[in-house]
Amino acid sequence: MEKNKINGIKPFNEFFFKSCYYHQLLAGIACFGVDKDAILLNSFTSIQPGFNTGKNGFLREEKLERLLGYKRIHCNISRAKLMRCINKSQPVIMGVDCYYLDSRPDTYLIQHMPHFVLIYGYDVDNKTANIVDHQYRNSYTYIEKTVSLDNILLANKMFRKGVLNRKRSCYILKKKRITSLFDVWQYIDEKKINDNREGSLKNINELRRIINYDLDAVRENVEKITNYLNDLKTFYYMLSKINYFTESQERQKSIMMLVSAYSNILSLFWKVKAQNNYDYISRHSDNVLRKLTEIEELEKTVYDLLLEVRKKDESIYSDKS
Numbered sequence: 519m520e521k522n523k524i525n526g527i528k529p530f531n532e533f534f535f536k537s538c539y540y541h542q543l544l545a546g547i548a549c550f551g552v553d554k555d556a557i558l559l560n561s562f563t564s565i566q567p568g569f570n571t572g573k574n575g576f577l578r579e580e581k582l583e584r585l586l587g588y589k590r591i592h593c594n595i596s597r598a599k600l601m602r603c604i605n606k607s608q609p610v611i612m613g614v615d616c617y618y619l620d621s622r623p624d625t626y627l628i629q630h631m632p633h634f635v636l637i638y639g640y641d642v643d644n645k646t647a648n649i650v651d652h653q654y655r656n657s658y659t660y661i662e663k664t665v666s667l668d669n670i671l672l673a674n675k676m677f678r679k680g681v682l683n684r685k686r687s688c689y690i691l692k693k694k695r696i697t698s699l700f701d702v703w704q705y706i707d708e709k710k711i712n713d714n715r716e717g718s719l720k721n722i723n724e725l726r727r728i729i730n731y732d733l734d735a736v737r738e739n740v741e742k743i744t745n746y747l748n749d750l751k752t753f754y755y756m757l758s759k760i761n762y763f764t765e766s767q768e769r770q771k772s773i774m775m776l777v778s779a780y781s782n783i784l785s786l787f788w789k790v791k792a793q794n795n796y797d798y799i800s801r802h803s804d805n806v807l808r809k810l811t812e813i814e815e816l817e818k819t820v821y822d823l824l825l826e827v828r829k830k831d832e833s834i835y836s837d838k839s
Contacts, residue, residue, distance in 0.1 A: 522604050523639030524549050529650050529660040532759045533752075536561065538652075539611065541660050542636040543691075545650045546609040549638070550693040552586050555760045556702040563753035564710070565717035567724075569739065569746035571753075576705045584694075591690040594678065597671060600647075601640055603690050609638040613687040614673035615680055616655075621665040624654040631655065632677060640667060706828055715821040721746070722810050729803055733796050744787045751780035754820070762827050769823055776816040783809050 526549030530541050535558070544554055560582055564572035575582075583589060595603075595610060603610050616625035616633050625631050639648030647667040652660050678687045725743070728735040736743070757763060758773045786806065790798050799806060 520601075520643065521639070521641035522601075523648050524604060524607050524609055526551075527609065527636070527638045527650060527662070529662065530554065531659055533755055534658045535756070537634075539634045542611045542634050542650060543689075545636050545660065546611060546638070546691045547586070547588050549607065549609060550588050550691075552588060553761070555762075556582065556586055558756055558760055559702045559706065561756065562706060562710070563714075563749060565714045565721070565750065567717055567720040569721055569724075569742050571746060571749045573749075576702070576710075582702075587693065587695040589692045589694050591692060592686050593688055593690060594686055595674070595688045595690075597667070600637060600671075601642075604638065604640055607693070609636055609691050611635075611689040611691065612637050612670065612674050613677040613684065614670065615676040616673070618669070618673040618676045619665075620669050621649075621651065621663060622654065630680065635670070637670065642667075703828060706824075708825060708828060711821055711824050711828060715817065718750070718817055719814065722814050726807060726810055729799055729806055733799065736790075736799060737796050740787060740791045744784065744791060747780055747784040747787060751777060751784055754780065757820075762823075772816065772819045772823065776813065776820055779809060779813045779816060783813070 527545055528548035530544035530548075532554075535541060535544065540557070544557060547557075548554075560575040560577055561573060562576060564574075566572060577585070590611075595612065600610060611634050614633050614635055616622050616631040617627060617629060619633075620626050633651075636650040637647055638650070640646070645667050646664050647670050649663050649665055649670065650660050651663055651665075652658070674687055678684055728739075754773055754777045758770065758777060763769045763773050783806065786799075786802070790796055
C-alpha cells in the first residue's frame with residue numbers, strides 16, 4: 519500500500535489573514551516548526567496621515583523565508599512529483615479552479631474561482647489526497663480534508679489553463695535549516711513604532727475636527743475613513759494573536775479593548791454610510807468623541823508595550839554581539 523502524510527500541519531484559523539494563499543503558507547510551514555509570529559509581524563501596518571495605511575511589511579518575502587529557514591519553489595506539479603514532495607516532507611500549496619473541485623459544493627460546476635489549497639498527504643490505493651481547505655467561499659475556518667487525488671489534480675490543471683492561465687501554479691515548501699534563532703522583532707525599529715503612533719494621533723485629531731466642524735468632509739471621505747478604521751481594527755487584532763500579547767492577560771486585555779473600540783467606531787461609520795445619514799454623527803458626537811479619546815489612550819498603552827518589547831529585543835541582540 520503506497521501512502522504518506524506529513525505530520526505537523528496546522529490550519530491557521532485565528533482570523534482571516536490576507537488571502538487563502540497565506541492561510542495555506544502558515545499551515546504548511548508549521549510542520550517545519552516555523553512560528554506564525556514572524557509572518558504576522560512582517561505584515562505590520564504602517565499608519566499614515568490622511569487616513570492612509572501601508573502594508574508592505576519590513577522584509578521582502580524572499581528574505582523573510584531565508585531567515586525563517588524555508589524556501590518556496592514556484593512550479594507546476596504532476597502526480598508523481600506531488601508524491602515525491604510528500605515523501606520528502608515538503609507540503610505543496612496548489613492553485614485550483616473551484617469550479618472543478620468536487621469537495622467544494624458551493625462552487626463545483628457553478629462558479630470559476632481561483633483558490634489555493636495545501637496538499638500534505640496521499641493514498642494511492644484509495645486515490646485520495648490530504649488537503650487543508652475551507653468548506654465554502656468566505657469561510658474563515660480552514661480544516662483538514664480527504665479528497666479525490668484525481669479531482670484535485672484536475673482542478674489544478676484547469677487553474678493553469680483557464681481561470682488564471684498561469685504558467686506555474688504551485689509552491690513547494692522546503693525546509694532549509696533550523697529556525698529557532700530568528701526573531702523578527704530585530705527588524706521592527708523604534709522609529710517605525712513611533713511613526714505609527716504619530717500617524718494615528720494625527721488621524722484621530724482630524725476625525726475630531728471634521729466631526730465637530732465639517733460634516734461635509736465626513737461625507738466626502740466616508741469610504742476612505744471606513745477602510746482606514748477597518749485596516750486598523752484588523753491590524754490590532756492581528757497583533758493580539760502574537761505570542762507577546764497572548765502570553766500576558768494584561769497585555770491581551772489592553773489590545774483587545776483597542777480592537778473593540780475600533781470595532782465600535784467602525785460600526786457607526788458603516789451605519790452612517792449605509793443610511794446616508796450624517797446628522798446621526800452630530801446627534802451622537804459626544805459618544806463618538808469619547809470613543810476617539812478612548813482609542814487615543816489605548817493606543818498609547820499598546821505602543822508603549824511595543825516599544826518595551828522592541829527595546830528588550832534590542833538589548834538581547836546587543837548582548838549577543
